[in-house]
Amino acid sequence: MNDLPRTNTARLAQQIQFVIELDKLKTVLRQTWLTDASRRENSAEHSWHIALMAIVLAEYSPMPVDVLRVIKMLLVHDLVEIDAGDTFCYDTQHNASKSDRETQAADRLFGLLPADQAADLRSLWEEFEAQQTPDALFACSLDRLQPLLNNQQTQGGTWKANGITRDRVLQRMAPISAGAPELWEFVQQLLNDCVTAGYLQPEPMNMN
Helix, strand or coil: CCCCCCCCCHHHHHHHHHHHHHHHHHHCEEEEECCCCCCEEEHHHHHHHHHHHHHHHHHHCCCCCCHHHHHHHHHHCCCCHHHHCCCCCCCHHHHCCHHHHHHHHHHHHHCCCCHHHHHHHHHHHHHHHHCCCHHHHHHHHHHHHHHHHHHHHCCCHHHHHHCCEHHHHHHHHCHHHHHCHHHHHHHHHHHHHHHHHCCCECCCCCCC
């Protein structure tokens, strides 16, 4: 890293170090493809996309939410991927260690900041992960909805490449039923349409 000019305060030095570290999120590739199928999106693009979705779709939260807090949560929630990488949501093996890897990443990354800002951003990240508050439930719903839309727009994208079936996607989308229930019917219909179009495999036959 190139040397920076000396700052007037230790606080500013910490903040600048954190800001520079954030740039690494742009290098973390996700499984999801852009809607034009030209390449995979990166985690910074994903976070930007769902932050804007919070502004556009705020009216679909069943409970009042603080849209600014939701946006902050969405911009922070994947920062841990700078260290932990993006874990494919249908990868059972790597998801087993995801929590530990991301907690270690949170310790390091938020620890770069002054204590007050570290505590604030860390609490937003933890709130998102817990999915208990109205803000977190709505934020999580948008986080699940965005890749669904991208997979539909790319005619199955990640689903086709990994042989994913409708039941697994439906399970992954389940938080939307609580966090944005007005969108749940749309999600179910979109999945049905994707199965009909051949973008998504139907549920496997029960052989019992």
